[in-house]
Amino acid sequence: MKNKILLSFTAIALSTITNSQVNPKATQKVKNLYGNLKEIAWDSKEVLFGQEFFNSYRWPENNFDDPNVSDVKTVTGQHPAVLGQDFDYYNQKTAEEVERHTKAVKRAYELGCVITFDYHMHSKNHASTLFEESDKLLMYNIGEQNDSNGEVTWLKAELDKAIKIINDLNMPIVFRPFHEMNGNWFWWGSKADGGAESYIKMYQFTVDYVNARTNNVLWEWSPNLPFTEKYYPGDKYVDVVGVDMYDQGNEGYRSFDDMVSQLEEMSDFSLKHDKIPVFSEVGNRITSPDQKPNWWSDIDEKIQASDRAFKIAWMLTWINQPWGNPPYVAHGASSEEAKKGLNNFVNSSTILMQPEAAKRNMYDQSKWTTAKSNALKKDSK
DSSP states (O other), X not given: XXXXXHXXXXXXXXXXXXXXXXXXXXXXXXXXXXXXXHHHHHXXXXXXXXXXXXXXXXXXXXXXXXXXXXHHHHHHSOOOSEEEEEHHHHHSSOHHHHHHHHHHHHHHHHTTOEEEEEEOOOOSSSSSSBOOGGGTTHXXXXXXXXXXXXXXXXXXXXXXXXXXXXXXXXXXXXXXXXXXXXXXXXXXXXTSTTXXXXXXXXXXXXXXXXXXXXXXXXXXXXXXXXOOSTTOOOGGGOSEEEEEOOOTTSTTSOOHHHHHHHHXXXXXXXXXXXXXXXXXXXXXXXXXXXXXXXXXXXXXXXXXXXXXXXXXXXXXXXXXXXXXXXXXXXXXXXXXXXXHHHHHHHTSTTEEOHHHHHHTTTTSOOOXXXXXXXXXXXXXX
């Protein structure tokens, strides 16, 4: 009888990690990832470091075919712990490049990395994500389920492409659709008719549609700075909350102190809503690692000096590619100062890279429980 009681208690404790999760039918590995990300964000000062397409792009080559190589690993001996990818790069690129990205994500997952996908979905009206006047009613009609011009049918087809990729990969994915909605550059952004109300309806439709067809997804929502609650789709539709911001510490851009205040606001919001906070995009697009070799260490130092900004599961930077920006991290041809700066950053006691993330067994049993979340929220009041 004693053993039965213990087993029942264990089952209850483990089941409670999913109570705040969007999809209660998610696979066990997705549930474990959810709990382990909460553990890192809320129960430690550690932060996973990630990069978009870190093992299928490198500076200055267009792409490459060895998923065991990355610019970060070339310089530091370690891969990032979070791999970012984009469903658009599977839909719009050549079959050869899609194969490279597929090999890269499978290898990163094998190594124990966290996998997150955004979706720079091209507009129904043109071959770009960027807003044009023809997009004025696109989001509104989707939100209102007005399919008179095929808007809803079109979105379902675009989502079906992502669902097929998710199910073919058959691994836990953190899906970040329709990000930076408070900016005016994307077709789902602030220039579109319907505003926050239509955005929320479209986001909720997307979650419901995808969750009915796969159980491999955690859902991430991330406005651009300044962080805003205006477009929040609701607790039933979000697992992970982030904020995107770049170029801190450069003249004419946000200061490091502003960055900290934004992260504090976002983390406070996440705790209030029992979500996983992340620094969803960060990087220096103004100066190269050769010019500011200690930029990443400055980021880490400022975050850790705050009593709340460090409460993020990960920070993720962008692709090391010469598309109008310097490289986001040092690479093989960088100066010795830049390489030293990146090594100092990844060797910080607070930064988790791929080997450490793998040791945490992100997809194995989690110790996080709803009781922990409730205790944290109570203590924060």
